[in-house]
Amino acid sequence: MIKVSILGTGNVATHLFKAFSKSDEIEIIQVIGRNKKALLAFAPENKTTSDFSDLKESDVYIIALSDNYIKTVSEQLTIENKLIVHTSGSTPMNELSHHQRHGVFYPLQTFSKSNELDFKKVPICLEAKSKEDLALLKNLANLVSENVYEIHTEQRKSLHLAAVFVNNFTNHLYHLGSEICEENNVPFQILSPLIQETARKIETLSPYEAQTGPARRNDSNTITNQLEQIKKPELKAVYELLSKSIQATYGKEL
């Protein structure tokens, strides 16, 4: 039985809580958060507290808070000789070096509280100061996910950067596409199968191989026509830069 406490009540804390609750080999000791209203979602009530100095004994304390609070909160924790980890992609492990036993438990996924997802598929990237604690984190992670990786701070930083490209920026392209549809009274939903297939394709092809479209085939006619079609300067700038970037990627082939 692994005893776990969660600090935080946001999206990551919520999904960790749900995933841990499903395992018979994990005992959630406490959920700790300042926001009393948010704590109500984490039943039973006697296992939640807003008092960060009132921590019960666990094997692992998981700080699932915004990057800005990780260091401050970790330094407030008065527990000793226990493993403290954070869940952040962009925060170095040594932000927790105030505590002798520290590490990282980073679930690489986009979470929203309302969205149900299969946690077994969520990649969990682990790092720990000591081998023993890495083993403990692996045991814990393997109980909730099939995709567990050992990833050190520098690699995690680059994964987090890559995630900004494939998740945040991609979602913004969906938004720009939906704006174009709206302006022309076309339902954005028509594009949904295309969006799903674009994502599905790279499970069997590399994105390099999967690339199609006017910029890929150097079709300057279509590029010129589409640039004329776009009225907003900001949208034109995105179209131009990404087309150039695609052309540069494949230009080496010419």
Next chain:
Amino acid sequence: MIKVSILGTGNVATHLFKAFSKSDEIEIIQVIGRNKKALLAFAPENKTTSDFSDLKESDVYIIALSDNYIKTVSEQLTIENKLIVHTSGSTPMNELSHHQRHGVFYPLQTFSKSNELDFKKVPICLEAKSKEDLALLKNLANLVSENVYEIHTEQRKSLHLAAVFVNNFTNHLYHLGSEICEENNVPFQILSPLIQETARKIETLSPYEAQTGPARRNDSNTITNQLEQIKKPELKAVYELLSKSIQATYGKEL
């Protein structure tokens, strides 16, 4: 029984041929293409030809060729009083006005010959010069897809532009993400669940609501750090422009 002839042997022609072949109510009369080797994939052999003047009688002739060839090939066709359509997102319907009966049969999906896909889910965007021919195209499209739309030339043009953003540009962001992973010896596959979830999310949330990340929450600290992390100027430019574009999208809220 609807009689159909396909002009072309590329990705779109291949997927249409497969989808039409599955229906008992569609008879494929002929596949016409210059490339004799490519024609071999379209059995039986006696139904294929490389002679564009040797067309047998069909109800609908589908020109599934590159945009550049649509007009020229359609003007070479000597058939009369038959419906001629193209399959292009960016070509106006009236490129076929050489023929009295003309229209568009645009399947909005990314096709590669090797990739199996469920054609029933592919949105088909229809347009026709006459009501009767629109009805004929609807009958045909409904036999192979559950997502049939009537979309006029201007709307189709904007859909095609939006598709470039959500498909071509999105795939390029996947590629940029994979480059970042490669440079740092992290397997790109770790990001696959995130990519799939990003696409899946917008089936229940608008992309506007689904947006997360440093630019969305105006986290200038992380943005500065990530910009420092990126070495290639071209990659930096993409990061900067898309971050600004996200900030501008949500800036109105402040």
